[in-house]
Amino acid sequence: MFIDQPKSAFEASLAFWAAATGRTPEPPSEPDSPYRSLGLFSGQTLIELQEVGEDTPPRVHLDVDTDDVEAEVARLEALGAKRVRSYDDGRYCQMVDPGGLVFCVIPPHTPDFDEQATTWP
Amino acid sequence: MFIDQPKSAFEASLAFWAAATGRTPEPPSEPDSPYRSLGLFSGQTLIELQEVGEDTPPRVHLDVDTDDVEAEVARLEALGAKRVRSYDDGRYCQMVDPGGLVFCVIPPHTPDFDEQATTWP
Numbered sequence: 110m111f112i113d114q115p116k117s118a119f120e121a122s123l124a125f126w127a128a129a130t131g132r133t134p135e136p137p138s139e140p141d142s143p144y145r146s147l148g149l150f151s152g153q154t155l156i157e158l159q160e161v162g163e164d165t166p167p168r169v170h171l172d173v174d175t176d177d178v179e180a181e182v183a184r185l186e187a188l189g190a191k192r193v194r195s196y197d198d199g200r201y202c203q204m205v206d207p208g209g210l211v212f213c214v215i216p217p218h219t220p221d222f223d224e225q226a227t228t229w230p
Numbered sequence: 231m232f233i234d235q236p237k238s239a240f241e242a243s244l245a246f247w248a249a250a251t252g253r254t255p256e257p258p259s260e261p262d263s264p265y266r267s268l269g270l271f272s273g274q275t276l277i278e279l280q281e282v283g284e285d286t287p288p289r290v291h292l293d294v295d296t297d298d299v300e301a302e303v304a305r306l307e308a309l310g311a312k313r314v315r316s317y318d319d320g321r322y323c324q325m326v327d328p329g330g331l332v333f334c335v336i337p338p339h340t341p342d343f344d345e346q347a348t349t350w351p
Contacts, residue, residue, distance in 0.1 A: 110231070110290075118329030121310060125328050128309045129294065131348045151274040151346050167331035169231075169290035173250065188249045189242060207246050208239030210288035225272050227252045 111159045111213075113168050119160040122167070126158065134158075153221055171212045174222055178202055181214050184229060232280045232334075234289050240281040243288070247279065255279075274342055292333045295343055299323055302335050305350060 114122040123145055127134050135146040143160040150156055175181035182192060182202045193203040193211070202214045219225075235243040244266055248255050256267045264281040271277060296302035303313060303323045314324040314332070323335045340346075 112292075112327075112331065114329040114331070121328035122331065125310045129306055129311070131350075151340075151342055153272040154275045167327070167329040169292060169331070171233075171290060185250055189246045190250070206233075206288070207242035208235040208288040210233065210235070210243065210290070219272075221272055229252075 110154060110172065111157050111170050113159045113161045113165060113170060115163045115165060115167070116160050117163060118167060119158065123158050126156070130156075149220070153219065153225075155219055168211070172218060173212060173214045174217050174219055174226070175214060176217060176222075176226070178214050178216060185214065231275060231293065232278050232291050234280045234282045234286060234291060236284045236286060236288070237281050238284060239288060240279065244279050247277070251277075270341070274340065274346075276340055289332070293339060294333060294335045295338050295340055295347070296335060297338060297343075297347070299335050299337060306335065 112122065112126060123134055126132075126147060130147060130150070132147045135148060137145060144157055146155065146157045148155070173181060173185070178201070179199065182204065185204060186192060189207040190204045193205055195202045200216065203211060204214060205211055217223075217226075233243065233247060244255055247268060251268060251271070253268045256269060258266060265278055267276065267278045269276070294302060294306070299322070300320065303325065306325060307313060310328040311325045314326055316323045321337065324332060325335060326332055338344075338347075
């Protein structure tokens with residue numbers, strides 16, 4: 110799960126959620142990374158902050174983890190979601206649910222993926 | 231965590247997320263309840279849908295579970311969050327983070343609360 114914040118609010122929101130949850134944000138993986146992680150909650154739920162453009166309102170977005178992004182995007186399209194855009198040569202896909210809620214389909218990202226994943230026929 | 235959807239999109243979004251996650255929504259607790267639960271994910275994260283007003287855009291909101299709502303709201307205000315409104319005689323409080331992201335402070339709601347809760351000095 111990501112908390113998306115435009116640049117103007119990113120540091121204040123990161124500091125707030127770190128203090129609110131009692132965590133120290135993990136160091137950025139690269140100097141210009143738009144991501145900062147607060148780590149795992151209850152041993153399973155990953156909370157990360159992402160810096161987004163000023164035209165994106167503050168939001169939480171869910172990620173659907175999958176070992177086959179293209180197949181999962183096709184499955185979710187058949188269920189009524191719409192594809193918005195792909196990133197990184199199709200490695201990630203941003204979609205919206207039937208109500209317009211933004212979410213992403215991404216490669217496995219959570220430590221319990223193998224154990225918890227649902228296998229679709 | 232709640233997926234909030236206005237009435238016009240609520241049933242379609244509920245059907246989508248149920249199919250997307252392979253869950254059957256739990257029956258509503260009362261006939262007019264605005265809430266439907268998809269249950270626990272990875273044994274810990276509760277995903278529920280809430281029907282909200284047409285003026286609220288589709289969104290995900292996080293809940294901060296606490297055994298003392300008023301004290302937790304005061305702690306989070308001191309960290310930079312703002313109180314928006316209270317519900318049910320102060321039993322629930324809607325707040326925004328420093329970037330304007332909506333979240334709620336609520337009584338314990340997750341099965342691992344006792345085990346996972348942070349005690350603040």
